[in-house]
Each structure stands twice: as structure tokens, then as C-alpha cells.
Amino acid sequence: DIQMTQSPSSLSASVGDRVTITCQASQGISNFLNWYQQKPGKAPKLLIYDSSDLETGVPSRFSGSGSGTEFTFTISSLHPEDVATYYCQQYDNLPYTFGQGTKLEIK
Amino acid sequence: QVQLQESGPGLVKPSQTLSLTCTVSGGSISSENYYWSWIRQPAGKGLEWIGRINRSGSTDYNPSHKSRVTMSVDTSKNQLSLKLSSVTAADTAVYFCARSLGMFDSWGQGTLVTVSS
Numbered sequence: 001d002i003q004m005t006q007s008p009s010s011l012s013a014s015v016g017d018r019v020t021i022t023c024q025a026s027q028g029i030s031n032f033l034n035w036y037q038q039k040p041g042k043a044p045k046l047l048i049y050d051s052s053d054l055e056t057g058v059p060s061r062f063s064g065s066g067s068g069t070e071f072t073f074t075i076s077s078l079h080p081e082d083v084a085t086y087y088c089q090q091y092d093n094l095p096y097t098f099g100q101g102t103k104l105e106i107k
Numbered sequence: 108q109v110q111l112q113e114s115g116p117g118l119v120k121p122s123q124t125l126s127l128t129c130t131v132s133g134g135s136i137s138s139e140n141y142y143w144s145w146i147r148q149p150a151g152k153g154l155e156w157i158g159r160i161n162r163s164g165s166t167d168y169n170p171s172h173k174s175r176v177t178m179s180v181d182t183s184k185n186q187l188s189l190k191l192s193s194v195t196a197a198d199t200a201v202y203f204c205a206r207s208l209g210m211f212d213s214w215g216q217g218t219l220v221t222v223s224s
Binding site: 001032034036042043044045046049050055087089091094095096097098099100101 | 144153154155156158167169170171203205207209210211212214215216217
């Protein structure tokens with residue numbers, strides 16, 4: 001299985017801050033990397049697919065980049081409603097695997 | 108806008124079989140060339156992909172559960188099903204169904220299944 005390692009595991013930032021989360025794959029996965037946002041008690045929501053493509057309807061303050069084994073997810077200006085846990089997920093190989101999550105809080 | 112809804116018993120006894128159904132609305136399983144996945148999440152923990160099925164019934168399972176998992180599709184009812192046998196407390200989780208083409212772009216709300224005697 002491809003292991004996905006996210007960092008940090010938790011993060012506290014202020015409204016308006018730029019927030020960056022990284023995801024490292026245990027082997028190269030090209031750009032087959034997606035990012036999800038999960039709020040408490042809710043299903044995950046797809047934000048970014050294929051490393052950098054913004055899902056329809058997702059605010060442009062969310063972005064992603066990377067290929068191979070190193071990926072980055074960025075919120076350009078943190079909003080209060082962005083409090084959530086964020087997950088990366090690879091689909092280069094089965095089984096699909098997720099990172100362990102990054103819990104984002106507001107300072 | 109496709110919608111997914113999981114249903115099934117919220118409590119299953121150890122060693123028994125967990126059975127869940129996912130009903131798809133707003134789109135037809137048989138007319139869409141997607142895979143349909145099951146994903147679970149233990150309380151306070153991360154996401155684990157269990158497996159997927161397509162409209163033809165072709166399946167791929169996570170090797171970690173392969174011996175216990177069976178997925179099926181009923182296109183006449185627009186439903187998918189998941190069966191997980193010989194459950195233990197470690198199978199207690201919220202179970203989601205999701206539409207997938209690599210990315211999971213539509214999810215059900217999830218259903219909590221507790222394994223306990």
C-alpha cells in the first residue's frame with residue numbers, strides 16, 4: 001500500500017493567515033492526489049482533485065500543487081468557516097489511501 | 108446532483124455480519140460510468156477505503172479486509188450494498204458510501220455502526 005503522510009497533524013492559525021499543509025507519498029503517484037475537508041459530524045468534501053484542480057463551487061482561496069511524492073495544500077486567507085480536518089488521498093494505486101488528517105483550528 | 112444515503116443496523120454483535128445499503132438518487136448507477144466505494148472512519152480517526160464496485164458488479168477490495176468483504180449492486184433499485192463478515196469491535200465506525208473516479212466527489216452522510224454484544 002502507498003502510505004500518505006500529512007504534516008502537521010494539527011495547526012492553529014489566525015483569520016486571514018496563509019495556511020499550508022503538506023502530504024508526502026511513500027512512492028511516486030504522479031498527480032493522482034486529492035484533498036478533502038471534513039467538518040465534525042459531516043462527510044468529507046472534495047476540494048482539490050488531480051493535485052491542483054479546484055472542484056466546482058469551491059472558493060478560490062483553496063489551492064493545491066505538487067507531483068510525484070510531495071504535495072501542498074494551501075488556504076491563501078483563512079476564514080472562520082475553514083475550521084475542519086483536511087485529508088489528502090492518493091488514487092495512483094489500489095488500495096486508495098488517505099493521509100492521517102490535519103486538524104485546523106482558529107487562534 | 109447525485110445524492111447517496113446509507114442505511115442499515117446501527118448495532119451488530121461480534122462475529123456477525125454487518126450489512127449496509129447505499130441508495131443513490133438524482134442519477135442512475137447503470138447509466139453512469141463510475142465506481143461506487145465504501146469508506147469507513149472510526150470515531151476520532153482517519154478514513155479507510157474498504158473497496159469499490161461498478162455498475163457491472165466488478166469489484167476491488169482493500170486487501171486488509173478482502174476475506175471478509177462482499178459488495179454488490181442492484182441497478183433496478185439504484186442501490187449498492189456492503190457486507191462485512193466476522194465483525195469485531197475494531198469494525199465500529201461511521202461507514203460512508205461515495206461515488207468515485209479516483210476522487211470521491213459525492214458522499215453519503217454516513218451511518219454509525221457499533222459492534223457490541
